[in-house]
Amino acid sequence: MEERAKLKTSKMLKRPASKLTKPIASSSKSSKTSPLDLKRKVQSQIKVNPVLKDSNSKYSIDNQENSLRPYTGAPHHRRVKSDPVPNSPYIPLKKPTKNTQAVKKTTNASSKPSRGHRRTNSDNENLKKIASNHFFISNTEEHDKDQIIESIRSSFLMGIPFVTTIDYYKIGKPLGKGAFGKVYLGVHKLSGLRVAVKTIEKSFMQDERTRKKVFQEVYIMNKIHDKNVIRLLELFESPRHLMIVLEYAGGGDLLQLLRARGKLSESEARPIFKQIVDAVIACHNEEIIHRDIKLDNILLNEEMTLIKLCDFGVSRVAKPGFKINEQCGTPAYLAPEIIVNEGYEPFFVDVWSMGILLYALLSATVPFKAKTIPELHKIILRGKYIFPDYFxxxxxxxxxxxxNPIPHLRIKLNDLKKHAWFSVDTLDSSFHSTKDSYTPNRHNNILNALREYGFLAEFVESSLKNRDINHATASYNLLDINM
Known part of the structure; x- marks a missing residue:
């Protein structure tokens, strides 16, 4: 017996190691499964479950001791739609709910959140992006308007002077760029009317000369109230900018008009030039010379019925008979007395520039042209130019x-509309349809609107009388322009 036991032990030691790992039989049906069947079963399970093929998987059959607890290591791969979905009992699979589909749909700019979806921060960001493209958000605008009205009313109740901030306006797309800043399209939030907001960086206003120039322009524009002159509405500061709010003229300027359609006929130019004369008269009545009258400083309203004289950057207050020595303006429009640089009487130079402008309206070019500034100055001083045949x-x-190169022999500004050229009754342009801005009860209607904005009528009346620049006068003038 002992010899038989030794022989059996020696045979077992000679067997391969794999046969020593034979599973222990149990009392269940699986005890009848042969090793070959078990191997096939495992291989079939591997084909069904590709995750089990990876020995590094968090549910790998080689990691049996960790198979019942979730893997906490850093993931190496984020699953995408093309990846197979594991069916391990330890990875609960969830079908996508309606809410998750709704969140995905809101990423599309054209879709709305589905019913039953609570908006998330990401949804709000998407809506802001959409709204910025369309320029207006009605609910936000209404909320901002209510807040501004409450702020104005609180200021009057507490006796605290209100100060305009950038929050009173909505800033939109840029309209142009100047030497010291940019001009943006804006919206006056209380009325919803459009304005132009000129921003000047404070870093450019460090020296006294620049500050004086900026505030001189503001002072001059505040003196002139005429339908043919662009209106100054308000002036306030932000942390980095000085903000000048102006009337918005959405029809472009005369230079753009000529580039788009070419020269005008005399019947088309006549009513436009008549309004330009009225604008310059309004300036001279306030003892202001413009000194830069040209095509691109004459704006048009959107209806193409009104012109607006703009850009008072080189304008100044002057007295008749008082000589000025400053040289400024656009070279092709300069009067000879400015070029001579021996001092000039102020109000004649605007009439010269108006003659250049009318010539340009009818021919789409200027009478004096040269390749260099010195040559241009010589041609202007010589006073020689040619009229087109169709004039x-x-x-x-x-x-x-x-x-006329001699200032005192030039036609006077107030005599311009008396010239025979204005006596012709052929008006082919829409500009002749401009009507007087006065309407019955206009002032009272505007005051009633301002009361709804939170302003006291007495405060508005006093501000208008003193020509104060604040949000009350800005709101009044803006409604007055657009009524």
Whole structure:
């Protein structure tokens, strides 16, 4: 017996190691499963469950001791749709709910959140992006308006002067760029009306000369109240900028008009030039010379019925008979007395520039041209220019009277509309349809609107009388312009 036991033990030691790992049989049906069947079963399970193929998987059959607890290591791969979904009992699979689908849909700019979806921060960001493209958010605008009205009312109740901030306006797309800043399209939040907001960086206003120039322009614009002059509405500061709010003219300028459609006929130019004369008269009545009258400083309203004289950057207050020595303006429009640089009487130079402008309206070019500034100055001082053949004799005479090189022999500003060229009744342009801005009860209607904005009528009346620049006068003037 002992020899048989030794022989059996020696045979077992000679067997391969794999046969020593034979599973222990149990009392269940699986005890009848042969090793070969078990191997096939495992291989079939591997085919069904690809995750089990990876020995590094968090549910790998080689990691049996950790198989019942979730893996806490850093993931190496984020599952995508093309990846197979594991069916391990330790990874609960959830079907996508309606809410998760709704969140995905809100990422589309054109879709709305589905019913039953609570908006998330990411949804709000998407809505802001969409709204910025469309420029207006009605609910936000209404909320901002209510807050501004409450702030104004609280200021009057507490006796605290209110101060305009950038929150009173909505800033939109840029309209242009100047030497010291940019001009943006804006919206006056109380009325919803559009304005132009000129921003000047404070870093450019460090020296006294620049500050004086900026505030001189503000002072001059505040003196002139005329339908043919762009209106100053308000002035306030932000941390980095000085903000000048102006009337918005959405029809472009005369230079853009000529580039788009070419020269104008005399019947088309006549009502436009008549309004330009009215604008310059309004300036001279306030003892202001413009000194930069040109095509691109004449704006048009959106209806193409009104012109607006703008850009008072080189304008100044002057007295008749008082000589000025400053040289400024656009080279092609400069009067000879400015070029001579021996001092000039102020109000004649605007009439010269108006003669150049009328010539340009009718021909889409200027009478004096040269490749260099010195050559241009010589041509202007010589006073020689050629009229196109299609100019009428009447308009030739009119322009000649304005372009007289001797200032005192130039036609007077107040005599311009008396010239025979204006006596022609052919008005082919929409500009002749401009009507007087006065309407019955206009003032009272505007005051009633301002009361709804939170302003006291007495405060508005006093501010208008003193020509104060604040949000009350800005709101009044803006409603007055657009009524």
């Amino acid at each position: 009428s004799e009447c308009v030739k005479d009119f322009i000649t009277e304005m372009l």
